[in-house]
Amino acid sequence: MKKLVDSFKFAFQGILYSFNTQRNIRIHFFIAIIVLILGIYVRLSHIEWILLLLTISIVVTSEMINTSIEKTIDLVTEEYKILAKIGKDVAAGAVLISSILSVIIGVLIFYNKIF
Numbered sequence: 295m296k297k298l299v300d301s302f303k304f305a306f307q308g309i310l311y312s313f314n315t316q317r318n319i320r321i322h323f324f325i326a327i328i329v330l331i332l333g334i335y336v337r338l339s340h341i342e343w344i345l346l347l348l349t350i351s352i353v354v355t356s357e358m359i360n361t362s363i364e365k366t367i368d369l370v371t372e373e374y375k376i377l378a379k380i381g382k383d384v385a386a387g388a389v390l391i392s393s394i395l396s397v398i399i400g401v402l403i404f405y406n407k408i409f
């Protein structure tokens with residue numbers, strides 16, 4: 295039981311660290327809250343809520359994995375290494391793809407509700 299509580303505690307420490315140190319994650323959380331409030335306001339359907347929550351979780355998760363990869367690479371080397379660059383750039387690319395697609399999904403969900 296203590297092991298389970300500890301693993302939750304460490305996971306929350308990871309969430310707090312990401313939130314406190316990564317500006318992009320704070321921006322994503324802020325946008326997610328706005329979108330969730332808007333979702334209540336326009337009365338999204340069951341399936342629209344599922345898609346919206348999935349989209350938010352993919353964006354936040356990709357940001358946090360990106361942070362984790364950046365920190366791990368910084369731990370391994372502080373020198374300029376092409377593999378370090380590839381590792382960080384690919385992780386950043388994943389964040390960019392999920393962010394762009396989340397905007398498209400947001401527009402698809404909300405456009406008809408608002409206009």
Ligand SMILES: Nc1ncnc2c1ncn2[C@@H]1O[C@H](COP(=O)(O)OP(=O)(O)OP(=O)(O)O)[C@@H](O)[C@H]1O
Pocket residue numbers: 316364371372373374375376378379382383386
């Ligand atoms: N050790 C390294 N070797 C080669 N290129 C690196 C290295 N560290 C960083 N880079 C390059 O610099 C870019 C920015 O890296 P950095 O670690 O500053 O992350 P960041 O995108 O600024 O994120 P954050 O501001 O959240 O730390 C990387 O995407 C990569 O192209």
